[in-house]
Amino acid sequence: MAALAVSELRVPATGPADGVLGDVLRRAVRLAPDAVLLSTPETGERWTATELLDAAGSVAAGLLARHAPGARVATCLGNGPAAVLLQLGTALAGMTLVPVNPRSRPAEVEHALRLSGAVLAVAAEEVAGNPVADLCAAVEGVDVVRVGVDWRAAVPWATPGELPAVDPQSLAQVQFTSGTTGRAKGVRITHAGMVATGTAFAERLGPTTGRVWCNPMPLFHTAGNVLGVVGALASGAEHVVLPFAPGPVLRVVEERQVTLLSAAPTLLDLLAAHPDLARTDLSSLRVLFTGGMTVTPAFVDRVEQVFGARLSITFGMTETCGAVLQTSPEDPDPVRRETVGAPLAGTDVRIAGPDGAAVAPGTPGELWVRGERITRGYLDDPVATAEAIDADGWLHTGDLAEMDGRGACRVVGRLKDMIKTGGENVSPVEVEEVLVAHPDIARAAVVGVPDPRWGELVVAFVVPAGDRDPSPDELTRHCRDRLSPFKVPRHWRVVDELPMTASAKVQRAELRRIAAADAG
Template identity: 30%
Template sequence: MVGIFGSRLEHISPTDYGAKNTLKNSYVEGPLDPPLHSSTIGQAFDAAAEKWHDREALVSCHENKRFSWAQLAERVTAFARGILAMGFRPGDRLGIWANNYADWTVAQFGCAKAGIIQVNINPAYRPSELEFVLNNVGCKGLITGVEFKTSNYIDMLQQLLPELSECQPGDLHAERMPDLRAVIRLGRETTPGMLNFADVLNIGRGQPAGFLESIEASLTCDDAINIQFTSGTTGLPKGATLTHNNILNNAAIIGNNLLYSTKDRVCISVPLYHCFGMVIGNLTSITHGITMVYPDESFVAESVLSAISSERCTSIYGVPTMFLSVLDHPAFGNHDLTSLRTGVMAGAPCPLELMKRIVSDFHLPEMTIAYGMTETSPVTFQTLPDAPLDKRISSVGRVCPHTRAKIVDIEDRIVPPNVQGEIMTAGYCVMKGYWNDEDKTKQAITEDGWMRTGDLGMFDEDGWLHITGRVKDMIIRGGENVYPIEIEEFLFSHPKISAVQVIGIPDEKFGEEIAAWIRLRNGEKATADEIRAFCKGNIAHYKIPKYIRFVDEFPMTVTGKIQKFEMRNTMIEELGLITPETA
């Protein structure tokens, strides 16, 4: 298998990745082959379009749109020339506030060719959050969707920017967002003060080739090209700043791990604004020639099933809650999923029983688990398609190429194997830093380049990483350290339970008590006493949840990550608890 980087992307057998080597300390290094590549994303895109000219590059099912690589390249180049003609220059920031549309991807690759830093904005953001992120990074432009569910993006922007009604498109001067000059909207309707996406393409089609070519020649792989805001669960969102080198090489490594070729068609139902969608989804397309398939503008279980069967997808991405929703959908058995072979699950720990169902019922014999974070481009560990099933179920794999990792105690000392500590990673994948926030960057990245993940884990003797929880999620009950994932795994084995999340809430006597939110399988009923009886004698008494709540759903981010802090706040409010002050 050869990607656009020629022999540099020749596949290395998965068995060569981290061959058995008994660890003496919890420190690992990934292999150095294939070598890292020094292309910019724009150069890689152009190489892909030239190599796979007539092959299908992108299918947007909900828009009924299809593009060959040649057709996609024409739009990408037109966008890049158009945005430069509007006065944008390399290093300027352009936000995109929209769901999964073909034009999102055109903008992604067009920005990369022009050296414009793309700023991914969560479609769930409300006006105050949008205002913060645009001002935080000084966005010069914004691409916006029209509406989604209860969000009317046009209305929100008109409220934030009353100057839009009077300004010429592309010449905005707004009191609340002084750096913003252009708002570009998707769709065919027009809005005062805004350009349509098609307008930018048309501007670009009228420009000569030379200026864009000179800009591209000046770019380097170490330039910042993307800002992704991490969820602000413990404070204001932080803008992780990533380079061409960071995310393009990460995509190439993931594609190699998945044994991708031009025969693969990937169902991308994860959001493009997230690294899962734009890196693991879109960027692996240009490194390996896969076809991108968007089932819908956001995750819809039935749309996923329809896209897999009609487009004959071979790979699928998602977080555990997404796979569970598809497996439990009433129409699951009505669709032909036999074209599937592989995929990536990431974003949250996967219960053992769910992984078994995914491999068997979903027809995913080569399903992989990936681990990482936005700040590390994102993937640093991955199980491989031919890994033993027990390893794919119980771990997140071994360290990826060109990446180092270690497990440390609270004093940053490396611990022995099978001892829990914080996971730290280093290598090409670590971000440049948080945009305009030196203090937060120094807290996250050590002077010698190690990223503090905030995740707890341990290595076994063969270097497989096992995630045991979040540093901040750990519950301390009466002096005992309790890890939610352990209780969640146990409760998930109950035949009536479909999904479960465990949190700690304040308790006057023990400091913290354990609460479980449980979603039952369709048609099942249970009581809190029944669940506690199931626990008794099977897990330690102090791990048995005091509070049990049955729910239909969990609070989640757009990417499907469970928001445990929201659950905790809800319980505190409902029970009238007081959070104890700590030093």
Template identity: 35%
Template structure:
């Protein structure tokens, strides 16, 4: 399928079109705030006026570091409507981690909150060297030197809606929409650059494939800083005209009550969410009969779980999907009619307009049923890594194939089963973890000479980090000290839950740590 087979649009065109088609339809409910699609479109224009007044130019980056709240969406679409580029920040990052992304992206504005779950984001970056950052704006709360969201928006009074429209009209589908940062084997996060047109087309296709409609009440549990909560979340909802119900902080009792109260029909998320719902002791006290569609992934999904999601939670459709930040978040999807066995044992087949294949070490396609690295090609492949043409060239072939680094097996029907990860990535409760990034942090801990990290199974989170540490001579470390230090210096999902101390790490002749041997040792410990 060529790009001409699907009309290419920009984000402001999408929001305006949905508002025109469904003017009185409720777009979002967030606590006491209810916005129709007409009101969401008006809020978008109002925010865009403020960005113009603040001096935002085409291509300028705005960072958002906040939980799922209505202002997050309004700020994003306001900036994106006039050529601003969104840079989301994980709410679990610590100051140095956030500082790296703010510096690397050159963000001029940081939109955040005064405090969330004990994290005071403005204070966390106050000592970071951020030469491009001009202003911190708070959606809610207070912080020294920061400006309130209301004051920021009020600044747009001197700019007309016609000026916003004129800037929006200059946008093309090829213009950059966002830069999402993902970690890599080098241990340094990389900025993935993607455009308006490719993201909108990807999630027009995704939402049509899974069956999202304008009649759905969509509980967005996945965080907005992640493509699952952003692109498969509020962007897909706006494309289809669904009602968005953002979840600021996951609390199972509150979620069950909201499903009951708001007649929630759609809940995407990692398998742990559904497992938690199934095991809740008071589940039968809530009316869950409105549940219709579940889109899951990021971890294996047992057949028994899918069957219980149908039989006990009442979902009519359960599908899985697979993708990378470098592919706008999606490559393959199961179809609603697929069996529980196929959904459990695969991550779907390529979505329309995208090619997918498994290849050997030389890039040759392997036969069906044979393990190989997964490659994909299509409109969803990123424009490249931010300011890193060398890494981009190593990741995307000359003829446009994205080398995912994941190993899988494809069947005769094109359905792929992920079997391994070349890059050693593991997934903690739905969050991607890269050992090199954790290892780099651990190497800065006093007393640590060398560190290697692997993922090990965990009943609740799927996988967690296990650190193997060689202490410096005459230095005494214990497991709790490493865990405590890690909690202070890295996002919680990256923190090792297990620590092993060794006199040396197993290495090959080239000096590379033999992670497979560490996995074998960990497996032997588990019996």
């Protein structure tokens, strides 16, 4: 490819024209009907391509016995076979999946179910002590299916019949992401976008047919259910699904001779620090996939040395089905170590200056992306949609990046104040609203401070109400009762006043400087 004159690149779509998730599954059956495509170490269950299609068809029939095509079905489940089969069955039924973090707190669950219009919630009795089925049942108008230890007895099944035709442009999922307004926004994801992303992602990883793909990434995120579920189906790999815990993941790598492991940077650090690592046979590993936050050349070198495998890094967001840029394991060292790769097939990327025009290569600007995988907007939020996606279809990511002359990109910062911790997005406003609801707090501001393991840690600056004396332990308990664990501040600072601009806005840059100095 000739050197680029400006930082804009259009990569045409390639690969099979599978328009909906059901097409990807049916194609896998045609290519290798007896190949194992899904396994779950916790239960010892395995499904060939044919068995997986039959099981997904039975789940689709069970859902259609309750609701019509187009209905929205929420899942609040940990990683396991039920989550995968509900995803596939919902797609075959022409319904919309609404995956909800099973560790969500009551207000978060209610917001997700009400905003999405879910009529059915398939929820675990509890996940990590969180009674998520009870939380769903507390939302009026939602039919709840409770999933206990015997998941087969709970998931809706029926004799497969004729399934509805599904439009590739129809809504496949509503995924939730934190926004700068403080409330989670419902991201609309189409079948076409999901299939295009999973397929292109798998192609960038290289040949994976017949290999074993271990995926402990959360199946309520695009990283788990688009890059993982769809990517593994598109590539013909055996998809090994399990919750993340360092010991069990290491055992699975050795026992199942895993060739490809998906893990966020934080999870890779936890695996590398685990005492079982030294006695685990990692010789089968060929590729590690990671993403969710910016990684350094030193991190790439350390991970590849520890695990003896090549690292593939992706950059994406929920609004891009989880991936839009990605390095290949076969890329030259400077690309693999210093960038997040080139655009995936079917993607337009522009590094835009303040006037919206593409800047010169090597010049920082805002990362804009366009293509089939881009969200169709935010559910029932035309204002936020118009702010994010312009009239020409460009998604303005709010991230600062630069593109080299060959099309590889490097993320250099963010325009937004979003905090990214352990691969999760945290809206400062959402946490601040919870804090100021406490009687001891008059004002609060939340920022992220860099952390080598988590990417960023959430830090809260709080101004006491009157003569109150806020206790960090009490504030932590207050937040844990109302927020998901990753949103709870890890560090606290009680201050008399927050630094403000002349227009009465909090100077977050100054707070980040103070927090970084404190972290020292």
